[in-house]
Amino acid sequence: MSNVLEAKVAKVGTDEVTGYSSYQLGSFTFRRDEYFAHVSWPKGSHIMEVDRFLRAMVRDIGWGFFYGWIFFDDIFGTTNHYGTVDIFAGSYDRGCKEAGIDFLETFKAEAVSEAFETISRDWISEGYDPLNAPLETGTPIGPKGKERTDPLLRAFIAAERMLGLEGDTPLRSEGAGQGINRAFADLEMSEPDIECEPGFEGQLHAINLFDHIARSDVTWNPSISAVTRANICCVTSEEHMLPxxxxxxxxxxxxxLTDEIHWNIADKESGAPRGRVVMKAGDVCAMPADIRHQGFSPKRSMLMVMENGTPDLEKRYASGELKPYPVDFG
Ligand SMILES: [Fe+2]
Incomplete structure (x- = not known):
């Protein structure tokens, strides 16, 4: 890891024709036009479709940079060091490295969050929500429109008790656009029978999890996160491609949990292909610690993701102390 820069995001100009501003963080500059995001750094530059760039950027902020590497595409992305974050361009692409145009800078995590949020705010106009499935939102292409005033990210709502028990935070806002998604109209949504011993009424509860996930209006973003010490369980609804x-x-x-997701799996360092997996309802898999992967969900599907948030676990994998996969089938 390189030195941590003390840089903060700065606006460097506004395009008179499109209305969008450009920004600088450290040695990286970010600019958009009607179709594309442009990222440049001292040794090179990169261009991406603006929809793909924004769908990746808002999730990167919302996930708190997640675990490990977030590639916006094969070239540009971030690496989470849990307190600091690398922004890289070409650092994990063999072609860029061989050409000597790869570049990486390390920032405080808050500085990257602030920069990405500032850029997203400026580049996202009303009518477009990059957290929605492409069929369920407008387009980001074209000149700047009216700025959105609602939050870009969905805040976490903490449950006080078991979901659905009296006194719990209401998680569903019926009638506020949180109906059952069209893709899940055929699912059985009956509520579970609850029979508890006398004296325990009001303390035992169960919900139909499908009924909850089916109401999520965002994709590739947790609908529920259940955290028990370092064990993190997220259920999500997925449609189109993991951005x-x-x-x-x-x-x-x-x-x-339902339907299917196709995964492309590649070597983390070089991007060389390592496998393709088609997961169908009921399938379970462990993605190894040394790969990069991207999922494609042709129809909205439900996925449960289990993460191990043990502090410093990444160092134990990076050092080789732990094998990159969890089970040996001997
Ligand atoms: Fe992953």
């Missing part, structure tokens, strides 16, 4: 390529720094478990 980033995730490079793991630890194992990550997937349980496909």
């Amino acid at each position: 980033v390529i995730h490079g793991n720094d630890r194992n990550e478990w997937f349980i496909q």
